[in-house]
Amino acid sequence: MDWLQIFSNTASSILSPATIAYALAALGLAVHFGYAGLLNMGIAGFMALGAYGYAISILTFGFPWWGGVLVGIGAAALFAFVLGIPTLRLRGDYLAIVTIAAAEVVRLLFLTTTFDAVTGSADGLSGYHGSFRSSNPIPEGTYGFGPFTYSHVDWWVRILGLVALALAAVTVWRLMSSPWGRVLKGIREDEDAVRALGKNVFQYKMQALVLGGVIAAVGGIVYALPSAVSPGVYVTSLTFFVYTALLLGGAATVFGPLIGSLIFWVLQTFLSNVLPAMVAAGILPFMSQIQAATLRFILVGIGLMLLVIFRPQGILGNKKELTFVR
Amino acid sequence: MTLTRSAPALRAPRTIGVLLALSAALFAIFLMTAGPASAATAADGDPYRVSGNVQLDGEPLPGVHLTIDGPGGKQEVETDEKGQWKVSVPEKNATYTITLDEQTLPAGIAVVDPDDDSPNVKEAEMGAGGRITVNFFIGEGQRNVVSFWDQLLQRSVTGLSFGLMLALAAVGLSLVYGTTGISNFAHAEMVTFGPVAVAVLSGLVGAGTIALPIYVAIPIAVILSAGLGLLLDVVMWRPLRRRRVGVVQLMIVSIGLSLTLRYIFQFFIGGGTTQLPFSTTEKIPLFGTVQMSVVDMVSFAICIVVIVGFAIWLTYSRIGKATRAISDNAPLAAASGIDVDAVVRVVWTVAGAMAGLAGVLYAYYRPGLKWDMGAQVLLLMFAAVTLGGLGTAFGALVGSIVVGLLVEVSTLWIPSDLKYAGALVVLIVILLFRPQGILGRRERIG
Numbered sequence: 078m079d080w081l082q083i084f085s086n087t088a089s090s091i092l093s094p095a096t097i098a099y100a101l102a103a104l105g106l107a108v109h110f111g112y113a114g115l116l117n118m119g120i121a122g123f124m125a126l127g128a129y130g131y132a133i134s135i136l137t138f139g140f141p142w143w144g145g146v147l148v149g150i151g152a153a154a155l156f157a158f159v160l161g162i163p164t165l166r167l168r169g170d171y172l173a174i175v176t177i178a179a180a181e182v183v184r185l186l187f188l189t190t191t192f193d194a195v196t197g198s199a200d201g202l203s204g205y206h207g208s209f210r211s212s213n214p215i216p217e218g219t220y221g222f223g224p225f226t227y228s229h230v231d232w233w234v235r236i237l238g239l240v241a242l243a244l245a246a247v248t249v250w251r252l253m254s255s256p257w258g259r260v261l262k263g264i265r266e267d268e269d270a271v272r273a274l275g276k277n278v279f280q281y282k283m284q285a286l287v288l289g290g291v292i293a294a295v296g297g298i299v300y301a302l303p304s305a306v307s308p309g310v311y312v313t314s315l316t317f318f319v320y321t322a323l324l325l326g327g328a329a330t331v332f333g334p335l336i337g338s339l340i341f342w343v344l345q346t347f348l349s350n351v352l353p354a355m356v357a358a359g360i361l362p363f364m365s366q367i368q369a370a371t372l373r374f375i376l377v378g379i380g381l382m383l384l385v386i387f388r389p390q391g392i393l394g395n396k397k398e399l400t401f402v403r
Numbered sequence: 404m405t406l407t408r409s410a411p412a413l414r415a416p417r418t419i420g421v422l423l424a425l426s427a428a429l430f431a432i433f434l435m436t437a438g439p440a441s442a443a444t445a446a447d448g449d450p451y452r453v454s455g456n457v458q459l460d461g462e463p464l465p466g467v468h469l470t471i472d473g474p475g476g477k478q479e480v481e482t483d484e485k486g487q488w489k490v491s492v493p494e495k496n497a498t499y500t501i502t503l504d505e506q507t508l509p510a511g512i513a514v515v516d517p518d519d520d521s522p523n524v525k526e527a528e529m530g531a532g533g534r535i536t537v538n539f540f541i542g543e544g545q546r547n548v549v550s551f552w553d554q555l556l557q558r559s560v561t562g563l564s565f566g567l568m569l570a571l572a573a574v575g576l577s578l579v580y581g582t583t584g585i586s587n588f589a590h591a592e593m594v595t596f597g598p599v600a601v602a603v604l605s606g607l608v609g610a611g612t613i614a615l616p617i618y619v620a621i622p623i624a625v626i627l628s629a630g631l632g633l634l635l636d637v638v639m640w641r642p643l644r645r646r647r648v649g650v651v652q653l654m655i656v657s658i659g660l661s662l663t664l665r666y667i668f669q670f671f672i673g674g675g676t677t678q679l680p681f682s683t684t685e686k687i688p689l690f691g692t693v694q695m696s697v698v699d700m701v702s703f704a705i706c707i708v709v710i711v712g713f714a715i716w717l718t719y720s721r722i723g724k725a726t727r728a729i730s731d732n733a734p735l736a737a738a739s740g741i742d743v744d745a746v747v748r749v750v751w752t753v754a755g756a757m758a759g760l761a762g763v764l765y766a767y768y769r770p771g772l773k774w775d776m777g778a779q780v781l782l783l784m785f786a787a788v789t790l791g792g793l794g795t796a797f798g799a800l801v802g803s804i805v806v807g808l809l810v811e812v813s814t815l816w817i818p819s820d821l822k823y824a825g826a827l828v829v830l831i832v833i834l835l836f837r838p839q840g841i842l843g844r845r846e847r848i849g
Contacts, residue, residue: 167838170793173654181782188820189821190481321659381655386652
């Protein structure tokens with residue numbers, strides 16, 4: 078087994094766009110689920126809107142890349158708003174079912190052959206990189222050291238992703254320690270008590286839903302920046318994986334989603350490298366390489382169950398500020 | 404919702420052990436029976452492509468409706484402004500039937516082929532390349548058309564049988580929700596487990612160490628599904644209830660369980676679609692244009708018999724009454740001397756059996772069994788349960804039939820690859836006006 082290659086790939090995943098995208102999506106979900114107590118099961122739909130909004134506005138309408146980013150964000154904000162009107166008055170499990178259904182509707186709309194000319198249906202979209210890559214100030218070449226050696230294009234994606242992540246994290250951190258954030262946490266703990274204090278609970282929830290949705294959409298854009306948009310990515314499992322990353326780090330924390338996504342992807346990359354290698358080396362003789370690749374998803378499921386049962390507050394969370402109210 | 408039992412909280416190591424034992428047991432069951440999986444890989448969005456052109460004398464014909472039938476089920480598509488169409492399909496080395504709806508052609512023309520009495524239907528063999536092109540020759544001639552009302556009738560019958568099948572799965576989901584408060588995402592995998600067990604028992608997947616005939620394999624698979632429901636309650640949900648884990652946590656645990664089981668299925672049966680025996684029997688014309696195969700009719704009859712039996716059980720038997728009492732008010736039921744844990748165990752067993760049976764029927768409906776087939780209808784089940792009223796078994800029945808009809812009949816107006824989306828949109832809209840669902844009570848929405 079080539080341990081050097083395995084560890085190099087694993088280390089490289091620390092800075093991968095997928096890790097940054099998951100961190101952003103998990104941060105958005107932290108605003109929804111961790112701070113506001115909204116059981117949003119449709120985070121994949123927000124990410125899809127970000128990614129498709131970005132790609133479609135560039136490919137179909139000829140926007141510059143930053144215009145595409147704005148469209149992606151706008152689409153997600155609008156989606157959050159429309160989704161919030163009927164659902165925010167409902168109980169938690171209704172909200173979960175409606176958001177998961179809405180995200181699936183979004184995915185099916187992007188997948189259908191009816192809008193093939195715009196969405197690319199099952200093939201997805203690609204080839205929208207011109208404007209983004211020409212705005213790259215880094216001179217052509219390869220930079221970095223060891224496992225973190227990337228081309229100028231790859232660095233540009235990662236730098237912008239990290240900047241977006243830092244901005245989002247600071248925004249969430251400042252907001253959550255402001256009076257607005259305290260009201261939000263109050264709503265999570267006891268909605269009626271906050272309402273009795275004269276606060277408009279519905280508006281606070283709506284603002285949280287839009288804010289978290291926008292952050293998740295930025296995650297979707299970062300996911301789409303390096304290569305292509307594929308409808309197969311934005312399935313319900315993506316929502317579950319983002320939940321796993323969030324709960325791993327700690328739902329009601331700012332750094333929890335970041336740490337959680339990092340650990341999630343480092344482990345995923347490590348397992349996806351090491352398990353097939355172990356099969357090839359004859360250490361796991363009773364399975365094929367494809368089965369070894371499936372094994373890591375089984376481990377994700379088991380990990381999620383154990384996490385929720387035994388450490389629901391996550392790695393960084395505070396047991397007193399448990400997020401599973403009601 | 405909480406169950407009033409004053410049991411001491413379990414210590415953590417025991418529950419870890421239980422979870423690991425559960426996973427290990429499932430692994431062991433499959434290792435003994437399944438053997439190595441076929442080499443098919445998983446795919447989100449199907450990898451292969453059927454496409455073609457519809458042209459009249461070199462002029463493209465847009466908006467022509469085609470139906471593509473084969474492994475992976477029926478798909479419908481319309482030609483674009485260049486007269487081109489394409490669909491993605493899950494399998495190569497298979498035969499696809501492409502039907503052109505002549506009613507969507509401009510007036511006075513039809514598909515012509517002197518050697519074929521139904522030239523608007525073509526069969527195409529997909530080879531190893533994974534791509535085939537099917538072109539139709541259009542000219543002036545006699546059409547083979549189906550009127551709107553005949554189509555509506557055919558779709559309604561299909562929708563009703565889909566709805567009844569959905570009901571079979573959804574009443575279990577609803578009962579579990581009513582008695583324990585769990586929104587059980589792993590119900591999808593209880594649905595998948597049925598056909599997977601049938602395939603393993605009849606030697607269709609894996610090494611084939613046992614090869615039972617299908618009519619023996621299906622009852623055993625249903626019993627195994629009931630066993631899975633019971634096992635999950637005994638080793639997992641009951642200990643969690645005793646720890647007084649909250650309902651949102653339980654829901655996320657069920658998501659973890661769903662992922663675990665789903666990928667365990669993929670681990671053992673691979674990512675491809677497996678056909679059960681008799682899945683391609685001939686369709687018999689019944690009345691009008693309504694056609695059903697023998698398997699369709701048997702499946703329809705099984706659904707009705709099981710649902711009626713279930714309804715009688717729930718209404719008149721002692722345990723059925725106790726189940727409804729717990730759904731209404733668990734603490735009160737416990738105080739009146741009902742053994743809540745025992746009833747919940749029965750509910751999980753019944754839910755497992757019905758989900759497994761529904762899965763087998765769904766494998767014939769789709770057609771074919773796949774590792775994530777349950778997850779494909781999970782949202783429709785949730786939609787049905789929510790539509791009917793969360794936690795009410797008869798509401799789930801009504802909701803399922805509404806959803807089934809909606810999914811099939813809506814394809815008269817919307818593209819068929821959006822039919823699930825249509826049903827989900829209706830769910831969201833109905834929740835706007837009647838959040839408690841059709842048969843739900845007002846106070847349940849909180």
